[in-house]
Amino acid sequence: MVPPVGAGPGKFTVDMNTIRVTASPSEPIPIKNLSEHLKTACFFNMEKYPSSEFEILTVKSISGTV
Secondary structure (H helix, E strand, O other): OOOOOOOOOEEEEEEHHHOOOOOOOOOHHHHHHHHHHHOOOOOOOOOOOOEEEEEEOOOOOOOOOO
16 A cells, blocks of 8 residues: 555564565575574674664655556
8 A cells, every 4th residue: 555645754663583585596595594694793783783663754756657
C-alpha cells in the first residue's frame, strides 16, 4: 500500500538480528558467512547497535513509473 501524499511522519524499529541475506549464491556456506560478517563492526556492529530506527519525515509524489 502506498501512503497518500503528505502522509507521515512515521518510524519503525528493526531488530538487526532478524536481517537475513537473501540475494547471494545459492550455496548455504557463503550466505552464512555473509550473514555473520554483516553483524560485525565492519557493517552494522550489531553488538553495539542491536536495533536500528527508520524514520519517515515526509512523503512526496514523483512522476514517472517505478
